[in-house]
Amino acid sequence: xxxxxxxxxxxxxxxxxxxxxxxxxxxxxxxxxxxxxxxxxxxxxxxxxxxxxxxxxxxxxxxxxxxxxxxxxxxxxxxxxxxxxxxxxxxxxxxxxxxxxxxxxxxxxxxxxxxxxxxxxxxxxxxxxxxxxxxxxxxxxxxxxxxxxxxxxxxxxxxxxxxxxxxxxxxxxxxxxxxxxxxxxxxxxxxxxxxxxxxxxxxxxxxxxxxxxxxxxxxxxxxxxxxxxxxxxxx
Amino acid sequence: xxxxxxxxxxxxxxxxxxxxxxxxxxxxxxxxxxxxxxxxxxxxxxxxxxxxxxxxxxxxxxxxxxxxxxxxxxxxxxxxxxxxxxxxxxxxxxxxxxxxxxxxxxxxxxxxxxxxxxxxxxxxxxxxxxxxxxxxxxxxxxxxxxxxxxxxxxxxxxxxxxxxxxxxxxxxxxxxxxxxxxxxxxxxxxxxxxxxxxxxxxxxxxxxxxxxxxxxxxxxxxxxxxxxxxxxxxxxxxxxxxxxxxxxxxxxxxxxxxxxxxxxxxxxxxxxxxxxxxxxxxxxxxxxxxxxxxxxxxxxxxxxxxxxx
Numbered sequence: 001x002x003x004x005x006x007x008x009x010x011x012x013x014x015x016x017x018x019x020x021x022x023x024x025x026x027x028x029x030x031x032x033x034x035x036x037x038x039x040x041x042x043x044x045x046x047x048x049x050x051x052x053x054x055x056x057x058x059x060x061x062x063x064x065x066x067x068x069x070x071x072x073x074x075x076x077x078x079x080x081x082x083x084x085x086x087x088x089x090x091x092x093x094x095x096x097x098x099x100x101x102x103x104x105x106x107x108x109x110x111x112x113x114x115x116x117x118x119x120x121x122x123x124x125x126x127x128x129x130x131x132x133x134x135x136x137x138x139x140x141x142x143x144x145x146x147x148x149x150x151x152x153x154x155x156x157x158x159x160x161x162x163x164x165x166x167x168x169x170x171x172x173x174x175x176x177x178x179x180x181x182x183x184x185x186x187x188x189x190x191x192x193x194x195x196x197x198x199x200x201x202x203x204x205x206x207x208x209x210x211x212x213x214x215x216x217x218x219x220x221x222x223x224x225x226x227x228x229x230x231x232x233x234x235x
Numbered sequence: 236x237x238x239x240x241x242x243x244x245x246x247x248x249x250x251x252x253x254x255x256x257x258x259x260x261x262x263x264x265x266x267x268x269x270x271x272x273x274x275x276x277x278x279x280x281x282x283x284x285x286x287x288x289x290x291x292x293x294x295x296x297x298x299x300x301x302x303x304x305x306x307x308x309x310x311x312x313x314x315x316x317x318x319x320x321x322x323x324x325x326x327x328x329x330x331x332x333x334x335x336x337x338x339x340x341x342x343x344x345x346x347x348x349x350x351x352x353x354x355x356x357x358x359x360x361x362x363x364x365x366x367x368x369x370x371x372x373x374x375x376x377x378x379x380x381x382x383x384x385x386x387x388x389x390x391x392x393x394x395x396x397x398x399x400x401x402x403x404x405x406x407x408x409x410x411x412x413x414x415x416x417x418x419x420x421x422x423x424x425x426x427x428x429x430x431x432x433x434x435x436x437x438x439x440x441x442x443x444x445x446x447x448x449x450x451x452x453x454x455x456x457x458x459x460x461x462x463x464x465x466x467x468x469x470x471x472x473x474x475x476x477x478x479x480x481x482x483x484x485x486x487x488x489x490x491x492x493x494x495x496x497x498x499x500x501x502x503x504x505x506x507x508x509x510x511x512x513x514x515x516x517x518x519x520x521x522x523x524x525x526x527x528x529x530x531x532x533x534x535x536x537x538x539x540x541x542x543x544x
Contacts, residue, residue: 054418080420092415094408096539105404106419152420 005068006031007187008053008084008156013062014211015045015052022048024211025062030156035178035188037198039233040208046191047089049208050160054086055079067155080106085154089161091145095134099125102133102144103151111153118147121177139170146177157181159190163197175201195233199223207232239373244494245487250379252486253386257441258459259466259478260393261434267410267473267539269324269427272331275315275338276463277456279435283308283442284451285346288357297360297447304443305436312435316428324427343453355451382444389440390479397475406430410473410539462489465521469528471535480536485521492517 006029013026022045030036038046051057053064055076064071066082080086094102103115103125119126122143128136133144142163149157162178163171175197182188182201192198198205199219207215209232215225222229262276286307291300319338323331358364363378397403408416409426417423442456449455466485470477497513504512528536 056414056418075422076414076417077420077422080418086418088415088418092412094411094415096407096411097404101404101407105401105408106416106421108420148419 007034007067008189009063009065010049010053011063013049013052013064014060015048015057016060017048017057021060022211023052023059023062026208026211026213028206028213028216030187030189033185033187034204035182035190035202037202037205038189038191038208039193039195039198039205041233044208045211046208047160048211050086050089050158050189050191053079054084054158080152083153083155085149085152085157087142087145087149087157087159087162089164091138091141093133093136093141093144093148095132097133098130099133099136099144100129102148106148107151108153113150113153115151118150121150121180122147139166139173142166142170142174143177146174150181156187156189159188159192162190162192163194164192171197193233195222239369239371240494241491242369242371242373243375244490246375246379246383248487248490249483250383250386250486251490252483253383253390254441254445255459255462255466255486256390256479256482257386257437257444259463259470259482260390260475261437262460262463263467263470263473263475263478264406264410264430265434266467268406268413268430271320271324272328272335273320273434274332274335274460275342276434276438277460278339278342279308279312279315279438279456280442280445280459281346281453281456282311282342283439284357284446284449284455285350285355285442286439287443287446288355288451289350291357291360301443305439308439308442309432309436312439313428313432315435316431320431321424321427339457346453352453355446357446357451359447376448378447382448385444386441389437393437393475394479402429407539462521465525467535469525469535471538473539474535474537477535477537477539484524488524489517489521492520496520 008030010026010028013023014021015023026045026049028036028038038049040046048057052059053071055071055074055078058073062072066079066084069082071079071082094105097105100115103118119129124140125143125147128140133141136144146159163174166174171194178188178190179201190198190202199222202219204218205216205222206213207229214232215229217225258276258280262273265271265273265276283304286304287300289300290303291297294300294303315338319334323334359378363381365377366374367377367380368374397406405416405421405426409421409423413423462485466481467478469484470479470481493514496517497509500509500513500516
């Protein structure tokens, strides 16, 4: 599976919230083992793209296919079971479950990721495993959200705002973890504003503006056109 | 205050509290997880009593009747979810109230057509029809003790299910963020159906336990439903522990209030006035309790949702 063609293929994706259309035909692809970023200022449709891919928002038009499976308009649990692991905007951990329960409740249990592997990745979570999710700091919640997604053994990890609003030390730790995941072959689609950190781990970048992909290319290409792109990125 | 009367009324309060818990537990799970207001939950309690009365009469055994009534009550609950309720998830609360209110009318009338308007005879089983002597010579019906014990056992089992199992984790996660739960691979519609079936079973169980001491009639669920809503508001929406605490509080406050409030009022008012004020006050006592809880803790005593989201 996944040898021919990309792992995730999004084409012509259009989506609206109520009367306001947000996406006007987004095309993007993520290949096996790739780390791809989705860049753009706030309100350009990054989260909407992620939600439409996940099936949390029914697209108006276009197509989402994952590992050769048609996911367009399917409910979110099918996307998750097909292998999309979501780390959502705002983290959205379950505040009334303990750290361990957050990890175990939706775990897949049939793949490589186990509780102890997640705890090795984020030792703080091991220390706090019996605490309620709601009592964690923002950084710990983000670690938990990543660990929770990994426990579903995702073929592709979707990170909506990887380090938004976190302290510098925690950011560093999370980038380090993402780098180690990439080295282990994990495919990742990541949204963030930290270009410097993203350039270290990403293979390719997409720039989203007003609901359309306006640029795509490698890290080197991004660097070469940086000045021209900066107004799209709002950095 | 007569200690024997106090003991007996405390037991009565516990017994009401246990029944309330069984009804409120299903209601609070369904409301907490699916954000669905099911006014017909009281009807499911009533149907449990009817099934149990009928099957007991047919088989001649209370336990056999109960064993048949429980799955039958669950089947009715599942059928209602499939045919009616499922189409109202995510809709406005008013739509849900109207739809489930319609279900009350429909099922109440259907029960009347099938079993007739007169209350059904449902005798206390022979093995529990005696009285048990408590301390100080007070006696108490064994069957009511059986209700308390059975209800507490089910409460303990339910607590273990929600607190210790994977299913329980999903139920609690669903109560705080169903959308996220679905994005992590849980088929939320299936979870809803299971929770609904569980709620129907608990309500049916309450109905079959209450049948022999109450009048089995079509409207028997109506009053209990209002009390059950008070319970889940006091306890906190979606919280099983909250429902348990709230149910015992409401059961005890309501029962003890009705027994002793008039005497208490006599201490501060002339006897003639107290006779009028006491009963009026005692019937609104649980609503006063609810208001007081809401002032102190607007999300109830033990809310299911964490402090942060």
